Amino acid sequence: MxxxxxxxxxxxxxxxxxxxxxxxxxxxxxxxxxxxxCVLIFVFAMKYRRRTEDQQAESQTHGHLGLEITWSAIxxxxxxxxxxxxxxxxxxxxxxxxxxxxxxxxxxxxxxxxxxxxxxxxxxxxxxxxxxxxxxxxxxxxxxxxxxxxxxxxxxxxxxxxxxxxxxxxxxxxxxxxxxxxxxxxxxxxxxxxxxxxxxxxxxxxxxxxxxxETPEEAGARLFSQLNCDTCHSDQANARGPSLNGKFGTEEVLASGERILIDEAYIRESIVNPRIRLVAGYPSIMPTYQGQITETNIFNLISYIKTLPSTEGGAQ
Ligand code: HEC
Ligand SMILES: [Cu+2]
Missing domain, CATH: 2.60.40.420 (Cupredoxins -  blue copper proteins)
Structure with missing residues (x-):
């Protein structure tokens, strides 16, 4: 087949x-x-061909409003x-x-x-x-x-x-x-x-x-601790980074005052280029993971972060 x-x-x-x-x-x-x-070119070439050596054009037509409108409108x-x-x-x-x-x-x-x-x-x-x-x-x-x-x-x-x-x-x-x-x-x-x-x-x-x-979420959970994300991102009051629990799909306020939707693209950027958009109230201490993590693993981290439930009584 x-x-x-x-x-x-x-x-x-x-x-x-x-x-x-x-x-x-x-x-x-x-x-x-x-x-x-193609047909019109051929027909006109035959129909209006010069028939004798000294034949003159009888009359020339310059412009025709009706025709112009028709072939523009159609x-x-x-x-x-x-x-x-x-x-x-x-x-x-x-x-x-x-x-x-x-x-x-x-x-x-x-x-x-x-x-x-x-x-x-x-x-x-x-x-x-x-x-x-x-x-x-x-x-x-x-x-x-x-x-x-x-x-x-x-x-x-x-x-x-x-x-x-x-x-x-x-x-x-x-x-x-x-x-x-x-x-x-x-x-x-x-x-x-x-x-x-x-x-x-x-x-x-x-x-x-x-x-x-392992499912993407499980792989993501494993990476989250292997790459030490959890040392900074947690619900603890003294955590060095913002808690990511229940954050997916919500809006984040950035240091620039801008608001941004936390979606896949934003999380990916936070991992490979954390300096581009800083979360308001946090220092720029997150290391870049550019070149140290495959795209597949970034997908897995995102899957995991998506599943993190919002926790009441957390630091955020
Ligand atoms: C040294 C501490 C530290 C480590 C390690 C760290 N981060 Fe961060 N992260 C931060 C801080 C501080 C911010 C907020 C400032 C900023 O935007 O860079 C942040 C911001 C983020 C944001 C944006 C959060 C928001 O609310 O908008 C995401 C997503 C994120 N980090 C994911 C990760 C992942 C995934 C890892 C592991 C691969 C990781 N971080 C490792 C400190 C850290
Ligand atoms: Cu290709």
């Missing part, structure tokens, strides 16, 4: 068909307009249809549904690391259940990559120093191509893999068959 050359990838996600429909509309409009122009309407349709689809494709399963994906020259919500890890393979919304949060260890699953019609760049995401819901069990779609060095063309969409029961069995790794 996957080795044959295919002009058209399979339709295997909820919005794949709608993406195709818009694509065919754009192609059809372009082909029809191009054909019209393309405008067609373009607006494409635009509105595109915007509608864009929001559908990029909206993250509630309760989506969150996978972490790290691009690295030249492979994809995938981590399941339950902790299973894969390289260049990704198993997902069908009929379940999936969200990928993606990071890069080195250069710009791009995560592309043609059968699901999803693609997004994976950028160093920043999180990007993708969501999809597979609809058809099968094995699909996974590509890096951004030239990223010598072995870019080898940065390929497979996505296995499975019936939910099969997915559960697959999970059960693998080695039971």
């Amino acid at each position: 996957n080795n044959q050359f295919q002009l058209h990838p399979e339709i295997a996600s909820t919005f794949a068909f709608d993406v195709d429909l818009l694509y065919f509309f754009v192609v059809a409009v372009s082909v029809i307009c191009m054909a019209l122009i 393309p405008l309407v067609l373009m607006l249809i494409m635009f509105a349709w595109g915007v509608w689809l864009f929001f559908r494709v990029y909206q993250i549904p509630d309760g989506a399963m969150e996978y972490y994906v790290v691009g690295k020259q030249w492979m994809w690391h995938v981590q399941h919500p339950t902790g299973q890890r894969e390289i260049n393979e990704m198993h997902v259940p069908i009929n379940t919304p999936v969200k990928l949060t993606m990071a890069s260890e080195d250069v710009i990559h791009s995560f592309f699953i043609p059968a699901f019609r999803v693609k997004n760049d994976v950028i160093p120093g920043r999180y990007t995401s993708l969501t999809f819901e597979a609809t058809k069990p099968g094995k699909y191509h996974l590509f890096c779609a951004e030239y990223c060095g010598t072995e870019h063309s080898m940065m390929v893999g497979s996505v296995y969409a499975m019936e939910p029961e099969d997915y559960q069995n697959w999970l059960g068959g693998g080695v039971a790794d």
Whole structure:
């Protein structure tokens, strides 16, 4: 199935068909307009050709308001249809549904690391259940990559120093191509893999068959003490850093007076570049962990910090 050359990838996600429909509309409009122009060039060249050596033009037409309006208005309407349709689809494709399963994906020259919500890890393979919304949060260890699953019609760049995401819901069990779609060095063309969409029961069995790794939260909890985060971040009254309990999704007041939402991107920045945004009332003593921690481990720390419950009667 996957080795044959295919002009058209399979339709295997909820919005794949709608993406195709818009694509065919754009192609059809372009082909029809191009054909019209080609035919008219040919017809006019024949119809108005010079018939004798000394033939003079009878009259020249300069401008025609009706025509001008027609050939401006029709393309405008067609373009607006494409635009509105595109915007509608864009929001559908990029909206993250509630309760989506969150996978972490790290691009690295030249492979994809995938981590399941339950902790299973894969390289260049990704198993997902069908009929379940999936969200990928993606990071890069080195250069710009791009995560592309043609059968699901999803693609997004994976950028160093920043999180990007993708969501999809597979609809058809099968094995699909996974590509890096951004030239990223010598072995870019080898940065390929497979996505296995499975019936939910099969997915559960697959999970059960693998080695039971620690979950992202467990790994994060382990790192939190291994990297000594807990020596500064705790609920104790004399803690040197702000307590992180129950902080995820809330707003932080910075030393600059600015307010910022504590989300994945902010936590990542706090770990690799703590000096950029200081929390109000705290000295700049947090060491940077840049280069000492992998993107996967940053994901794990974030998962752990997300689960920290707010504690009443704490220092904060
Ligand atoms: C030497 C003490 C120290 C260590 C070790 C430390 N931090 Fe911090 N951290 C701080 C201080 C102080 C702040 C507040 C000032 C700032 O923003 O840099 C802070 C801020 C933060 C923030 C932003 C919190 C907020 O409320 O906005 C996060 C997230 C964070 N640290 C995570 C970590 C993680 C994860 C580790 C371990 C990998 C860690 N820190 C290790 C002292 C520390
Ligand atoms: Cu790549």
